[in-house]
Amino acid sequence: MSTQAAAHSERYFVPAPSVWPFVLTAALVCLVAGVASFLENDHVGPVPIFIGGVLSIAVIFLWFRDVVHESEGGRYSAQVDRTFRWGMSWFIFSEVMFFGAFFGALFYARSLSIPWLGGEGTKVATNLFLWPGFEAGWPSNGPGEVGGSFQTIPAFGVPLLNTILLLTSGFTITMAHHALKANRRMICILWMWATVALGASFLWFQAHEYLEAYTELNLTLGSGVYGSTFFMLTGFHGLHVTLGTIMLITITLRLMFGHFKPDSHFGFEGVAWYWHFVDVVWLALFVVVYWL
Incomplete structure (x- = not known):
């Protein structure tokens, strides 16, 4: 390769201006506004949610196409x-901080606020004058019993099954990565479709879990501090699994079209990093939210 050609190959690529970031921002604002209105029981119908959701997914795939x-x-x-x-790496770090904030909120409510309201330490007056008779315990919907009584989801049921599914998916995507590096494309594709199936199964069982919580256990977003922290943590994780599954499907289809090489495949690696991050977060959720 000539010096000029080598310099050209190392030239930093700057993409042309794109409309997709702005369209995606508008779609997400529409989606979030619709969901927020729905949660406040002041919604104008499912139209904003539908438009925002469909437009977001369409933009993501179109943006993927350009990349x-x-x-x-x-x-x-x-x-x-x-x-x-x-x-x-920095994106995943920001996601760690995102979930860290929610785990921090759960720790504060469970280990500090609820005991204080129960009169622990120097907060005896709070218990005697504001909430007499309230006994601190977890899970709790607070001294006001917001949302009424509820039941929790047993850890060693669907949550344990979902833990097994995600841990297995971490193994399958690792095997797919090894197969790609060994230039065994068909084996890699099979492992990737197995990973997609495991991710989709996780989402199916989580949807079933949510349906049971709302219809049979009276565990909702309105079930005080426990309900809000439970659904915020597991719900945002489910959203990340959904996005991860979409990325897995995209990467698998690209593999089927002959994309990626054994020595050049960061698109694959980036998705694998993200998926392993999702696995680790779920392990923390299983232990802290469901088990302890």
């Missing part, structure tokens, strides 16, 4: 690859 064309067009140099790795 795939850039990648397969040979526009990414080694420096671009390193930038992608740093970008994905």
